[in-house]
Amino acid sequence: MKHIYLDYAATTPLHPQVLEAMLPYFSGEFGNPSSVHHYGQRADHAVELARETIAAQLGCQPHEIIFTSCGSESDNLALRGAAWAAREQRGANHILISPVEHHAVSQTAEQLAALFDFDLEYLPVDEYGRVNPAELAQRLRRDTAIVSVIHANNEIGTLNPVAEIGAICRQRGVAVHSDSVQGAAHLPIDVNTLNVDLLSLGAHKFYGPKGVGALYVRQGTRLHPSQTGGSQEFGLRAGTQNVPYIVGMAEAFKLTQDHLDAHKAHLSSLRDHLIGTILEEIPDVRLTGHPVERLPNHASFVFEGVDGNHLLMMLDVEGFACSSGSACKTGYPEPSSVLSALGLSHSWGLGSLRVTLGQHSTAEDVTAFLAVLPRLVEQSRKII
């Protein structure tokens, strides 16, 4: 059976050029970047070149890039590190995040509230899952430690006005973080245009390897490490650097960012065809997330009266790999907090479907998908 991958927001295949760049660092170039000797120096040089490559793409200084193990770790370090530092520095106690954050942000913030007595407040969002900068401005407090608003949402694809949000926070002297794990695969990322102090990246969303990420930390932003130990990564992230993966991440990021426009044109035309056809041909369906201000590869829907988990299973049996806001491998569908934040009722909220395209997606893939989806939605509506 032919399998068609339509879940690029979950992960992407490694770019062959990235693999090639990584390979030497698994064998010959195996040194520890912290070592004094020749081997260590070679490895250190590779890590620093990677740091420079990513910094150049982001418009920042190399020492503002911290390599981590993934986007989630970057989110953890940003939230916990900034909250702890702001409390120590100025007694700050308030955390302000959107209700459509990735769990890596929201669960970290919830833990800071539960175990460290931080006052956690959720920003309101509109029906598309967007934060209104004016609402943020009203809620900023003198004791706000950190603000975090996701750049592009993984479940519904909506883009947030991060630049405006960042400008308000920075003017008020409050550290602002954005999770751009999805965004960095499709949007130009300049940390000065975006006005952020902290920004999370994960390599496997942009054709890099799994198991490596980065956090941009603007110079002067105070952060406590959440993983302590050696002094790697400017003392902010202990542990021997994952040299081949860091090399791969830099290669993948440059490749992706250098070809954003071409990819965007390819992806958004496929996406628009997908969205348009589904909204026209399937009854009782809604697009989730913003119709325009969304990731170019991202189409997400809710179908009334459909069990999203079951729809995914039927699609997989037909050879289509998609995702859902309520899907869970263990069969415990949790109503998605992101979809709940949009105000969707229960009968809609469990019937979500996310279709995310990528560099290898073709018009034929989309046509084949559109040929089966209406039938499968209809069938899954018949199941009680």
Next chain:
Amino acid sequence: MTKVVVAMSGGVDSSVTAALLKAQGYEVIGMMMRLWSEPGNEAENRCCTIDAMNLARRMAAQLDIPFYAVDAKDVFRSTVVQYFIDGYAEGITPNPCLLCNRRIRWEFLLQRALAIGAEFMATGHYARLRIEGNENPASHQSSVIGPIKLLKAIDDNKDQSYVLHVLKQEQLEHALFPLGEYTKPEVRQMAREFGLPVAERSDSQDLCFLGNGTYSDFLIRNIPEIAQPGPIINAAGDELGQHNGLAFYTIGQRRGLGIAAAQPYYVIRKETGRNALVVGMLDELGQNELLAHGVNWIAGTPPENPIRAEIKIRYKALPAWGTVTPMENGRVQVRFDENLRAITPGQAAVFYAGEVCLGGGIIE
């Protein structure tokens, strides 16, 4: 290729079922239901702990078949668990596994299996299916005319036709029970030969949703009023002691009555009206007759006349000869040749003609 969904549990039986069907050339898809457990006990449902789910997923990956977890919590809670609670509240001893087979496995899950284009659903149950004139045990074709027969498993120790007597022809049409043709030691041997790491895993026991607690703890939490003490009396009405709540005793029980006497007492029956537990000597225990309702006849229709049959009154009971007489409204009367000791309302009476399971119903 014919699609078969295998209801997997992470255990040796369902894993070998999947492996056998795959080896026979079916397109096999694994499914596992996430069932309900008491709040706070979510990880404990023995049918579907995270461990069991991971094991089933691991088996599926090893067999290179797709695997899906299916959420059945709500329907399982509202049917099977509710039936269990209601039954005890009414003073009977319900068998929730029967309802689970009928309503959850062979309705809820079968519907999902058919919805993904499967022709059959297979489980690791030990039982056999036959169609008149078709001697190929592993593949019955839905195009064949004539009722499907449910037969006892080759391995008498493992035979599970008792819990499958609830199935109707339209369910059996889509059912495969490949293990019924083998003994349990043979199945374990096949698991080893297939290289399945679950070969030595022990068989599951007891009710899955009770977790690690006992069923009496579960009942007290869910029906607090069930722990209502009352008198223990003999047939003459003399009070011999106190019981802790009728639900905690079963017919024929001898231990734990707390009556000091020269000879052991047995639970004879429960009088729910006056909350009394009636006990007596061994010779008082036993009846030669029962009534059952909600009878399912595997063939689809009841026999026209009374039939001679062997009857099992519990999953592990020895079959006893008797005469089964169909009555109105899906009820039957069963008259046994000899007195039986543990006829328990709420359990099923299942009728057999030799190795053929004819059907059964719930004891009143």
